[in-house]
Amino acid sequence: MKIVFECIVCGSKDLTYKSGWFESFITSTVFASHKTNTYNICQYTNSCRCNACGTVFSQLRLEDDDLHSLYDDYMGKSYSTIRALCENNYADVLEKTVREQESPVRKTTVMDFIGNYLEDVNSIIDFGGDRGQHIPDINAKKYVYEIDKNKKLVDGVQHFKNGMPKADFAMCCNVLEHVAYPREIINHMKFMCNDDALCFIEVPNDLFTLADIHPVSFHEHQVFYTIESIKKLIDVIEIKTMLLDYLGTGEVTPVIYAVGRL
Numbered sequence: 001m002k003i004v005f006e007c008i009v010c011g012s013k014d015l016t017y018k019s020g021w022f023e024s025f026i027t028s029t030v031f032a033s034h035k036t037n038t039y040n041i042c043q044y045t046n047s048c049r050c051n052a053c054g055t056v057f058s059q060l061r062l063e064d065d066d067l068h069s070l071y072d073d074y075m076g077k078s079y080s081t082i083r084a085l086c087e088n089n090y091a092d093v094l095e096k097t098v099r100e101q102e103s104p105v106r107k108t109t110v111m112d113f114i115g116n117y118l119e120d121v122n123s124i125i126d127f128g129g130d131r132g133q134h135i136p137d138i139n140a141k142k143y144v145y146e147i148d149k150n151k152k153l154v155d156g157v158q159h160f161k162n163g164m165p166k167a168d169f170a171m172c173c174n175v176l177e178h179v180a181y182p183r184e185i186i187n188h189m190k191f192m193c194n195d196d197a198l199c200f201i202e203v204p205n206d207l208f209t210l211a212d213i214h215p216v217s218f219h220e221h222q223v224f225y226t227i228e229s230i231k232k233l234i235d236v237i238e239i240k241t242m243l244l245d246y247l248g249t250g251e252v253t254p255v256i257y258a259v260g261r262l
């Protein structure tokens with residue numbers, strides 16, 4: 001865990017700070033306080049809003065080792081047990097999450113955005129892609145890069161390992177809002193891809209739906225993006241943008257999409 005003093009997207013030090021906190025489920029997993037049955041305590045942080053690009057993020061950054069304790073058994077038995085202890089509505093959240101994860105609407109939406117660009121794609125990597133269920137149904141080698149290397153993947157998808165041939169299409173969907181340093185994630189993704197590889201980025205449009213444009217509590221999402229901040233992110237990491245758009249309504253959570261070349 002580290003504290004940052006500049007925007008994790010654009011590097012600006014022009015930040016507005018508000019007192020914030022991590023919700024009890026995060027303190028119970030990342031901070032392991034459930035072992036002492038004190039899962040109701042909160043871990044305080046500052047909520048920072050970047051005045052240059054609009055990104056809102058926790059000043060205390062949960063890094064890889066913290067995220068392992070959160071995502072190694074994502075939605076599995078121990079994860080669900082702890083989360084159900086912390087959140088009365090977890091059964092509803094789980095049902096909605098699973099429904100969206102498996103939603104044919106979601107997959108169709110993805111294809112609507114990238115279908116025109118897939119003609120020359122021979123290999124796809126879905127960065128943080130769960131079981132590979134969102135990878136388009138096209139004739140290409142399909143890989144997932146996940147924190148949990150033991151996760152059982154859907155048929156036809158393999159875990160990406162070092163030394164494998166680089167991919168020519170990278171997906172990164174609903175990942176960047178969970179990570180400490182989004183620029184590092186994209187650079188890591190670049191390393192696994194050929195020059196000029198196609199990329200598709202998707203993040204929740206959280207600030208579109210939240211009445212308070214400066215949220216102060218953090219659950220699994222430790223970054224809240226706007227369209228402007230995603231524009232800034234792909235500019236800073238030098239992705240050649242081809243398409244940037246958002247969906248604010250529909251059967252799935254509002255999202256921002258970007259298609260580009262790495």
Ligand SMILES: [Zn+2]
Nearest residue numbers: 007010050053
């Ligand atoms: Zn910024």
